[in-house]
Amino acid sequence: MRNYIADPVVKRLPAYYRHLRALEKMGILQISSQDLGAVMDLTPSQIRQDLNRIGAEGRQGYGYAVPDLREHIAHLMGVDRPHRMIILGAGNIGHAVSLSSSFPLEGFETVAIFDTDAGKVGKTLAGLPIRDISELDAFVKSETVDIAVIALPADVAQDMTDRLLALGVKAFWNFAPVDLHLPADAVSLNVHLTDGLEVLSYQLTHLND
Amino acid sequence: MRNYIADPVVKRLPAYYRHLRALEKMGILQISSQDLGAVMDLTPSQIRQDLNRIGAEGRQGYGYAVPDLREHIAHLMGVDRPHRMIILGAGNIGHAVSLSSSFPLEGFETVAIFDTDAGKVGKTLAGLPIRDISELDAFVKSETVDIAVIALPADVAQDMTDRLLALGVKAFWNFAPVDLHLPADAVSLNVHLTDGLEVLSYQLTHLND
DNA sequence: TAGATTGTTAATCGATTAACAATC
DNA sequence: TAGATTGTTAATCGATTAACAATC
Secondary structure (H helix, E strand, C coil): CCCCCCHHHHHHHHHHHHHHHHHHHCCCCEECHHHHHHHHCCCHHHHHHHHHHCCCCCECCCEEEHHHHHHHHHHHHCCCCCEEEEEECCCHHHHHHHHCCHHHHCCEEEEEEEECCCCCCCCEECCEEEEEHHHHHHHHHHCCCCEEEECCCHHHHHHHHHHHHHCCCCEEEECCCCCCCCCCCCEEEECCHHHHHHHHHHHHHCCCC | CCCCCCHHHHHHHHHHHHHHHHHHHCCCCEECHHHHHHHHCCCHHHHHHHHHHCCCCCECCCEEEHHHHHHHHHHHHCCCCCEEEEEECCCHHHHHHHHCCHHHHCCEEEEEEEECCCCCCCCEECCEEEEEHHHHHHHHHHCCCCEEEECCCHHHHHHHHHHHHHCCCCEEEECCCCCCCCCCCCEEEECCHHHHHHHHHHHHHCCCC
């Protein structure tokens, strides 16, 4: 528990990762907190605090080694190993997640898709068969499942989550507009797309305040 | 500028709105900061600070009127008026946003979809024709467009945003994995779905710390 | 070596929580 | 009225920024 990293820092890690990859692709292999701050719109001080906190090391007088830092952050976030995902719900969101080409690039592989709609079951989506929900238990028991994508209506999201928890699934990427209730040994990320749109609406409405 | 509301408060508004609607649907028309805090997992103190800050009024001894409060927040966020959206890019994300039934319920209506792919142009999506990008300027000049949904690859997101800015569009809901650069009189919300997945991966990886 | 930049402590800033008088 | 709960000020907590000695 001593290597606990504060939530605001964890939430910045993907942005560090994203910018470091872009820098590396541009051939920039070393960068100071000053310059990285300019790229990411953060203060150099915050960058040094963050990187120090996550155990990354720079070189005084020179800065940070971009590839090393990127790898360090990838390992910390666990994206240097593959993650197997199942998608619950073959609606709009289920389609978009399964068809996305960017998640596999980061090691997040969709291995199964489930739905209750008899009209969808049996069809193919992103090269995978849409399975009937009755096959869920057997699938999760026989295959490794790291993350469940909840792409279901709000009223069934918690029930399905409970069922998956009972099967041992520990991580939930939730797109239903509810906040999932979880035990302490499981984690979730609630996306709430509409919430974001409402925040944008607020900002647009108050552009001239 | 004196009715400036701090960012953390603004980001909580959609959650207030969501819970207040659920409470109202359950027939709960009055609620104390104590009880609302229990529902939303916030301290009563924070709720009173927030509501006071946004100019909502409660009744000492009784609590807050749920319908009034919901309407107050809806008006503050601007979701009590319709918003017209155009979608740039008819890929996975463009499909999901256009086909979603939840955004129209909140007054966010998709009025046009554009793509560059000749194979897609002319087809119908969510009851709308997919238009060629060459029609963009004429469309935006003749119709009201409140929000542009950037559902494009990262490498063209900024260029398209600049083009829309020149046409007078002020709000951007960006799903491309880049941070848009905007003038001070425009607003954007960057969704970064992959970032969320990476945070989830971090939490899953460090479940036992 | 001299200059640049980190690592880290101290200062500041802002958000959250606590407390309680006002009042419904 | 008495009890409950707001509105609001004060205290606390935590995150960000500043500063600078250490050192590459």
